[in-house]
Amino acid sequence: MEVIRELANWFYLVGAILFILTLRGLSGPKTAIMGNRYGMIAMVIAVLTTFFVAQNPVVWMIVVAMAAGAVVGISRARAVPMTQMPETVALMHSLVGLAAVLIAVAAVLHNNHLVALTLQNATALQQAGVEFHPMTKVHQFELFVGCFVGAITFTASVFAYGKLAAKKWAKTLKGGWVKPVQATLFAAMLVCGGIYFTSGNMTMFWAMTGLALAFGWMWIAPVGGGDMPVVVSLLNSFSGWAAAGIGFTLENNMLIVAGSLVGSSGAILSYIMCKAMNRSIINVLFGGIATADSGSAAEGESKPKNYRSGSPDDAGFLMSNASSVIIVPGYGMAQGRAQNAVKELYNTLKAEGVNIRFAIHPVAGRMPGHMNVLLAEADVPYEDILEMDEINSDFAGTDVVLIIGANDVVNPAAKDDKSSPIYGMPILEAYKAQTVMVIKRSMSAGYAGLDNDLFYMDKTMMVFGDAKKVVEDMTKAINGTGH
Incomplete structure (x- = not known):
């Protein structure tokens, strides 16, 4: 052996x-x-x-x-289509968390069963020279950590799945009562876990597991959809640490290594994405984005702003006469399943000799790399898909920028309005281009609940409608126009 x-x-x-x-x-x-x-x-x-x-x-x-x-x-x-990949990833994370919980429960019950058998047959075992060593404190601690991390990962991932899949039961919780409930659940979970660790009380173990399941749900429930990329990345990290915990429980070196790799890489990715949003991980998970004060909001509502709107034909004409175009995809492209239509637009402009590229913000969409995945599915060449740091300096020399369903990641307020909740957040500097076109269903605010001054600039044209239909109509207009 x-x-x-x-x-x-x-x-x-x-x-x-x-x-x-x-x-x-x-x-x-x-x-x-x-x-x-x-x-x-x-x-x-x-x-x-x-x-x-x-x-x-x-x-x-x-x-x-x-x-x-x-x-x-x-x-x-x-x-599963690529548009459903975020919720699929969240669902897979939940299964890892559930596995960690079940293995921890099985290990605890198995140990208790062996202890009971040993006590019942102590004399016979002693005569036979058989020794039984009960669970050590180290092993108990491993189970404690693995179980509560797994339980949190399970319910948090299930809720994230529901939110990403737009399920009715996964509604965002709001109100002043949420944070106190979160704190109470977390503290109670640690207390029960501590009692189990010191005394081996099974009632406390079950209580800790139940509280961890409840906390996982309450932890993610208040988080808005715009922060889902960070949440998915963090849950990926949690699932890795849960797997590593299983590895310690089962004494499996492979599981420890693999879980640690996933856990650390997910944590690093979460940090990078939070840095791209100029926010801390604590703020994302427990704070959210503060909205503008009611006075400012009321003032904004009393002074309606003017914006310029146009048709897909107008947009097609502008792009067909441009020498350089940058497309900024956002969640609207994913929601409208417009990636293949965008690829057709890309091919059409490329054939016309237009220098066309894509600009990707680190937190665009609902999971890490969401826009990259969708564009890859549509077979957009990798060399024309650029990250924010690679392409930001090119916006000033670009004829036309086409924004598809993105909002906060192109909001100039992050650069010049110190009173804005998103001030300091790195953005795609689309406002520097000569002409900006924005595809949106309406003039509604983005996740941060903030108006976007870019939409009211003289250089900006709003094109309202479903992203896929609008892009298809743009392509038809270009094919009928040409250079």
């Missing part, structure tokens, strides 16, 4: 290296496919190695579970 375990550790080492190569591959669009393959190979190695190392496994049960998971995973992967 020792030989098998030593051999397994070597396989786990290979798997860990492949997981590291997976993260490296997924860091760039050109190497993403290879990175995904590395991850698949690493997972196969991890599963098969664990299967052979397991002591007295119930083979049929493991095979049935793996087959069921494979069927569900393959069918889901084939059926």
Whole structure:
């Protein structure tokens, strides 16, 4: 058995290296496919190695579970469109959290069962020379952390899924009572966990688990849709730490390494995205964006602003006569499932000799890399998809900027209005272009609840309607115009 375990550790080492190569591959669009393959190979190695190392496994049960998971995973992967990827990712995070909870519960119940058997048969075991060592404090602490992190991840991810999928039951909670309830749940959870850790009281263990489940729900419920990219990234991190906790419980080195990689990378990504929003992670999860004071809002409402609107034909004419165009996609493109229509517009302008590129803000959409995923699905060339830092200096020399359903990430108030809640947030400097066109359903404010001065500039033309339909009409207009 020792030989098998030593051999397994070597396989786990290979798997860990492949997981590291997976993260490296997924860091760039050109190497993403290879990175995904590395991850698949690493997972196969991890599963098969664990299967052979397991002591007295119930083979049929493991095979049935793996087959069921494979069927569900393959069918889901084939059926889910790219526009539903954010909620799918959130749902997968919830399953990792649930697995952590179930394994922690099973480990605790198993230990209690062994303790009971030992007490009942103490004499016989002593005569047979069999020793039983109950769960150590270190092991108890591992279960405590793994269980409450997993429970929080589970319910928080389920709520995130509901919010991203626009489910009626996943409504944003607002009110002064929310934060006190969050604090109470969190404190009670820690107290119950501490009592379980010191005394082994099972009632406290169940109470801690229940409170963690409730806290996970209440934690994400007040977070607005605009902050979902950070939430999804953070839940990704939590699912990784939950997996690492499972690894400690099961004494599985591969799970510890893989979970730590996912946990740390998710945490780093969350930090980067918060930095791109000029906000702290605490503010995103517990503070939200403060809205403008009621007096200012009332003043703004009493003085309606003028804006210029146009038709898709007008927009098509302007773009067909431009030498350079930058498209800024936002959540409106995802909501309208307009990525393929945008690709057709891209192809049309490219054929006309227009220098056309895409500008991506780090927190555009509802998950990390949301816009990149949609554009990749539409086969937009990677070299024409640029991040904010790469393209911001080019806006001033651009003829036309087309904004599709983006709002706060192009709001000039972040640059010049010190009283604005988003002041200091890095934005795409679309306002510097010669002409700006904005596709929106209405003049409603973005997630931050702020008006956008860009929409009222003389250089800006609003084009109202469904993103997909408007872009398709623009393409038709260009094809009928030409240079």
